[in-house]
Amino acid sequence: GAGVSQTPSNKVTEKGKYVELRCDPISGHTALYWYRQSLGQGPEFLIYFQGTGAADDSGLPNDRFFAVRPEGSVSTLKIQRTERGDSAVYLCASSLNPGDRGNEQFFGPGTRLTVL
Amino acid sequence: SQQGEEDPQALSIQEGENATMNCSYKTSINNLQWYRQNSGRGLVHLILIRSNEREKHSGRLRVTLDTSKKSSSLLITASRAADTASYFCAVRGRGNTPLVFGKGTRLSVIA
Numbered sequence: 001g002a003g004v005s006q007t008p009s010n011k012v013t014e015k016g017k018y019v020e021l022r023c024d025p026i027s028g029h030t031a032l033y034w035y036r037q038s039l040g041q042g043p044e045f046l047i048y049f050q051g052t053g054a055a056d057d058s059g060l061p062n063d064r065f066f067a068v069r070p071e072g073s074v075s076t077l078k079i080q081r082t083e084r085g086d087s088a089v090y091l092c093a094s095s096l097n098p099g100d101r102g103n104e105q106f107f108g109p110g111t112r113l114t115v116l
Numbered sequence: 117s118q119q120g121e122e123d124p125q126a127l128s129i130q131e132g133e134n135a136t137m138n139c140s141y142k143t144s145i146n147n148l149q150w151y152r153q154n155s156g157r158g159l160v161h162l163i164l165i166r167s168n169e170r171e172k173h174s175g176r177l178r179v180t181l182d183t184s185k186k187s188s189s190l191l192i193t194a195s196r197a198a199d200t201a202s203y204f205c206a207v208r209g210r211g212n213t214p215l216v217f218g219k220g221t222r223l224s225v226i227a
Binding site for chain 2: 045059108
């Protein structure tokens with residue numbers, strides 16, 4: 001595709017439910033990143049994939065959060081037992097060069113998650 | 117933490133004026149990047165400046181970096197209403213570390 005896409009664009013769920021958020025990176029980009037952005041804040045790093053493996057998951061807040069990228073392309077962020085504090089916009093980004101995470105990242109439009 | 121912190125938090129100017137936003141950080145960096153975000157959704161990369169560079173230009177954008185002061189500035193010249201957005205700096209530390217974003221500056225350009 002032309003850019004990074006994320007689905008759904010909006011997700012409303014109830015406290016305690018399980019949700020999955022999907023990211024389709026730019027074709028050929030081997031590096032993929034997940035961020036979380038709360039209102040009035042900048043994006044907060046969650047996890048980084050290089051190919052199929054999670055190279056850095058130090059930003060995941062707790063074990064309710066998990067992400068996979070089984071074929072090195074599409075990634076799914078999974079949140080178990082959602083809490084109201086999980087409400088935020090979840091952003092996905094990809095970049096071409098896996099060896100240098102500091103290079104330009106291309107962001108998707110985000111998924112706005114609301115936990116009631 | 118090496119989080120970038122933008123200043124001011126909000127800025128309102130008239131179309132045609134220049135807009136200057138500042139970013140400060142705390143530790144040594146590999147590079148510093150500026151991103152733009154419209155309506156709280158996806159970010160767009162504007163410019164990257166490496167730690168050994170002092171100034172870069174891209175169209176109406178000018179970025180400076182002062183590593184001795186651990187600060188950077190983004191200047192948008194001849195602003196347009198379409199420049200209205202939030203602008204974030206993001207720093208990448210040395211080693212294989214993730215980008216760390218600041219809280220952003222909300223720029224409003226009034227036509």
